[in-house]
Amino acid sequence: MSTVLVLNSGSSSLKYQLLHPDSGEVLASGLIERIGEGDGRVEHRAGDREVRRELAIPDHEAGLKVAFDLFAETGYELAQAGLTAVGHRVVHGGEVFYRPTLVDDEVLATISDLAELAPLHNPANRTGIESARRLLPDVPQVAVFDTAFFHGLPPAARTYALDTATAERYGIRRYGFHGTSHEYVSGQVALLLGREPAELNQIVFHLGNGASASAIRGGRAVDTSMGLTPLEGLVMGTRGGDIDPGVLTHLLRNGVAVDEVDRLLNRESGLKGLAGVNDFRELRKLVEADDAGARLAYEVYVHRLRRYLGAYLVELGAVQAITFTAGVGENDSGVRADALAGLERYGIAVDPERNIASGRGARAISPEGAEVTVLVVPTNEELAIARAAVAVVDG
Numbered sequence: 001m002s003t004v005l006v007l008n009s010g011s012s013s014l015k016y017q018l019l020h021p022d023s024g025e026v027l028a029s030g031l032i033e034r035i036g037e038g039d040g041r042v043e044h045r046a047g048d049r050e051v052r053r054e055l056a057i058p059d060h061e062a063g064l065k066v067a068f069d070l071f072a073e074t075g076y077e078l079a080q081a082g083l084t085a086v087g088h089r090v091v092h093g094g095e096v097f098y099r100p101t102l103v104d105d106e107v108l109a110t111i112s113d114l115a116e117l118a119p120l121h122n123p124a125n126r127t128g129i130e131s132a133r134r135l136l137p138d139v140p141q142v143a144v145f146d147t148a149f150f151h152g153l154p155p156a157a158r159t160y161a162l163d164t165a166t167a168e169r170y171g172i173r174r175y176g177f178h179g180t181s182h183e184y185v186s187g188q189v190a191l192l193l194g195r196e197p198a199e200l201n202q203i204v205f206h207l208g209n210g211a212s213a214s215a216i217r218g219g220r221a222v223d224t225s226m227g228l229t230p231l232e233g234l235v236m237g238t239r240g241g242d243i244d245p246g247v248l249t250h251l252l253r254n255g256v257a258v259d260e261v262d263r264l265l266n267r268e269s270g271l272k273g274l275a276g277v278n279d280f281r282e283l284r285k286l287v288e289a290d291d292a293g294a295r296l297a298y299e300v301y302v303h304r305l306r307r308y309l310g311a312y313l314v315e316l317g318a319v320q321a322i323t324f325t326a327g328v329g330e331n332d333s334g335v336r337a338d339a340l341a342g343l344e345r346y347g348i349a350v351d352p353e354r355n356i357a358s359g360r361g362a363r364a365i366s367p368e369g370a371e372v373t374v375l376v377v378p379t380n381e382e383l384a385i386a387r388a389a390v391a392v393v394d395g
C-alpha cells in the first residue's frame with residue numbers, strides 16, 4: 001500500500017506524518033521543536049509507542065534525519081514504506097500557485113520569491129522542501145498551498161479599496177489562509193450530508209491558534225476572513241484580527257518601532273493581549289472563574305465570530321451548513337453555542353445535548369430537521385495534503 005510523508009516546516013519546528021492516503025491511517029507522526037537553538041526536542045508517535053528525545057538539532061535536514069531514524073526504530077524503514085510522495089504545506093502561493101504543484105527548481109525559486117509576502121513562513125517551507133529533496137531524491141515532492149482554495153475569490157471579496165497602482169506594486173490583495181482546512185472540511189460536510197459540494201452554501205469556522213472563517217458557494221470559496229497576511233479577521237490566540245489601520249500609523253507616529261508593532265500584532269494581541277493567555281482551555285477556566293480580562297476577551301472573540309457569520313449569511317443568501325473545526329471549534333461547546341445563540345428565526349440553532357455530547361468524529365449538533373445543519377467536523381490538513389500530493393503524482 002502506498003504511503004505519503006507530509007511535512008509542515010516552521011522556522012524552528014518541523015511537524016511530520018507518515019500516512020496511507022486512501023484510508024487516512026497514520027503510521028507515525030511527530031513534532032521537532034527548537035531547531036537551531038541548541039536544545040532541540042522531538043516527540044514521535046507510532047501506534048501506541050511514544051518516543052521523546054532531547055538533542056541538539058542544528059537545522060531542518062538534521063531534524064528530518066532524526067525523524068527518519070525514528071521511523072526505522074518504530075518499524076517503518078522509509079526505503080521500504082512505499083513512499084509515493086512527500087507533501088509539503090506551503091503557506092503562501094501568491095498569485096502564482098493555485099493548485100498543488102510538483103516541486104522543481106523553478107517552483108522552489110518562486111516559493112522563495114513569495115517570502116516577501118510571508119516572511120515568517122515561506123523561507124521555512126522552502127528549507128523543508130530542500131532538505132526532503134536532498135534526503136529523498138527519488139521521491140516526488142509536492143507543494144500544497146494554504147492560499148490555493150481562495151485564489152478564485154471574486155474581485156469584490158479579494159480587493160482592498162486602496163490606490164490600485166500601490167496595491168499592484170506591492171502585491172496587496174486578500175489571499176486567505178487555512179485553505180486546505182476549509183476545503184477539506186467543506187468536502188467532508190458534503191459527504192456527511194450526502195450532497196454534492198456544488199449544491200451547498202456553507203460557512204466554515206476554523207478556530208485553532210490561528211482562526212479564520214470562510215463563505216463557500218457550491219464548493220468554491222467566495223469570501224474569507226484572512227487577507228494579505230494571516231492577521232486579518234477573527235480574534236486568535238495571539239493575533240487580534242480586524243483592527244483600524246489607523247492604530248498602526250498612530251503607534252508608528254508615537255515612536256513605536258516597526259518590529260515592535262509587528263510583534264504586538266503577531267504575538268501579543270488577541271486572547272493573549274486581552275486575557276494574558278492564548279490557550280483557549282486556560283481562557284475557559286479564567287472565564288469560569290469570572291476573571292474580568294478573560295470575560296472581555298471571550299466576549300470580543302464571540303462578537304467577532306457573529307459579525308462574520310452575519311456578513312456571510314447575507315453574502316450567501318441561503319446557507320445549508322455551518323461548521324466548526326480545529327482545536328477550539330471541535331472542542332469548546334460554549335463557543336459554538338454562543339456564536340449561534342438567538343438565531344432561530346434564520347433557521348439556525350444548536351441542540352444543547354448534541355452540542356455537549358462527547359465524541360471525536362464529525363457530527364451534526366443542530367436539532368433534527370433544522371433548516372441549517374450545524375456541524376462539528378475534525379479538520380485533517382495532513383490527510384488533505386497527502387491526497388493532493390498523490391493526485392499530482394498520479395497526474
Ligand code: ADP
Pocket residue numbers: 207208209210237278279280281282284326327328331332
Ligand atoms: P493550530 O492552529 O496550532 O493547528 P489547533 O487547531 O490545535 O491549533 O488549536 C489549538 C487551540 O485549541 C488552543 O487554543 C487550544 O487551547 C484549543 N483547544 C484544544 N483542545 C481544547 C479543548 N478541549 N477545549 C477548548 N479548547 C481547546
